Amino acid sequence: MQVIRDLAALRAATAGLRANGHRLALVPTMGALHRGHLSLVAEARRHAGAVATSIFVNPLQFGPNEDLARYPRDEAGDLEKLRGAGCDLVWMPTVEVMYPPGAATVIEVGGPSEGFEGAARPGHFRGVATVCTKLFQQTGADAAVFGEKDWQQLQVVRRLVADLDMPIRIVGHPTIREEDGLAFSSRNARLSPEERALAPLLAREMREAISAMEGGAAPEPALDAARARLRGVGFVPDYLALVEPETMRSWREGAPGEARLLAAARLGDVRLLDNMPARLPEGRTSAPESSALASPPGPSASPRPPAG
Numbered sequence: 001m002q003v004i005r006d007l008a009a010l011r012a013a014t015a016g017l018r019a020n021g022h023r024l025a026l027v028p029t030m031g032a033l034h035r036g037h038l039s040l041v042a043e044a045r046r047h048a049g050a051v052a053t054s055i056f057v058n059p060l061q062f063g064p065n066e067d068l069a070r071y072p073r074d075e076a077g078d079l080e081k082l083r084g085a086g087c088d089l090v091w092m093p094t095v096e097v098m099y100p101p102g103a104a105t106v107i108e109v110g111g112p113s114e115g116f117e118g119a120a121r122p123g124h125f126r127g128v129a130t131v132c133t134k135l136f137q138q139t140g141a142d143a144a145v146f147g148e149k150d151w152q153q154l155q156v157v158r159r160l161v162a163d164l165d166m167p168i169r170i171v172g173h174p175t176i177r178e179e180d181g182l183a184f185s186s187r188n189a190r191l192s193p194e195e196r197a198l199a200p201l202l203a204r205e206m207r208e209a210i211s212a213m214e215g216g217a218a219p220e221p222a223l224d225a226a227r228a229r230l231r232g233v234g235f236v237p238d239y240l241a242l243v244e245p246e247t248m249r250s251w252r253e254g255a256p257g258e259a260r261l262l263a264a265a266r267l268g269d270v271r272l273l274d275n276m277p278a279r280l281p282e283g284r285t286s287a288p289e290s291s292a293l294a295s296p297p298g299p300s301a302s303p304r305p306p307a308g
């Protein structure tokens with residue numbers, strides 16, 4: 001496994017892999033690797049003959065009051081895990097290599113960047129989009145694998161690649177969880193034992209709310225009940241919201257189909273993120289547009305052109 005810290009060496013190594021006929025798949029990470037990351041490495045292997053993992057704690061995606069300085073780091077442990085996972089190349093640039101003095105270009109993605117993590121962490125997705133663009137350029141990877149764990153990030157990266165015609169395939173990989181249902185996350189290492197014992201309740205409450213909604217309950221009351229239960233055990237929920245899976249727009253009340261439930265909640269000073277699919281059933285439409293279609297217009301129904 002080659003461990004590379006400067007750009008010239010990276011270019012030489014990727015050119016060597018390509019000369020040997022290998023396509024390259026990249027797994028971008030911020031290190032402190034766990035089983036979730038290693039499953040991305042295994043997924044990457046299915047898409048290319050050579051696998052690169054980047055480890056770079058990207059200051060550009062952290063706000064001034066966020067946990068950049070406390071972000072967990074474990075270089076020796078990470079390299080050992082990547083060797084065990086059969087990774088071919090590790091790209092570990094320093095901040096100076098990634099952002100040399102004078103660097104002044106950033107990438108701003110609209111659409112799915114707005115709201116949720118974009119609202120809670122202003123500038124976060126600018127940092128993610130900028131570093132991902134650089135990582136794709138630096139490695140020339142044919143594919144990059146991202147975890148569904150950061151669902152909004154995955155949609156932002158897909159938007160970035162589509163809008164800028166980048167010749168790279170973005171692969172999403174399902175969230176890997178501990179046995180008690182908590183999604184693996186590097187920041188879990190910062191939970192106290194008491195917080196760690198409570199942490200799986202986030203996923204449990206999300207599942208409860210989803211099964212209520214899939215059973216026909218209206219989303220907002222189901223989500224309100226989940227928020228209240230989470231508060232009751234010590235979480236500070238930031239958002240618990242049903243959205244369109246790709247655009248991140250709010251789910252249209254009453255619409256059937258495949259939605260995504262997004263959650264962020266604080267436990268102590270650790271912010272946990274999670275998301276899950278929710279299949280909303282037909283037959284409990286309450287949206288003004290659908291009810292106008294389904295029933296004869298009443299006095300307050302807005303006029304609609306006839307269908308077809």
Ligand SMILES: Nc1ncnc2c1ncn2[C@@H]1O[C@H](COP(=O)(O)OP(=O)(O)OP(=O)(O)O)[C@@H](O)[C@H]1O
Nearest residue numbers: 029030036146147149150175176183184185186187
């Ligand atoms: N439990 C998981 N299952 C699958 N993929 C994951 C999981 N956790 C993280 N990833 C993915 O790994 C990649 C690198 O993420 P990152 O290094 O930020 O890890 P993280 O554990 O999510 O850390 P953080 O605690 O900062 O959220 C991202 O694509 C992320 O979605």
Ligand SMILES: CC(C)(CO)[C@@H](O)C(=O)[O-]
Nearest residue numbers: 028029030058128131150
């Ligand atoms: C994609 C990423 C490596 C960019 O810094 C980061 O946001 C992450 O680890 O999810």
Ligand code: BAL
Nearest residue numbers: 030061062124150153
């Ligand atoms: N996994 C998303 C990286 C971050 O929290 O900054």
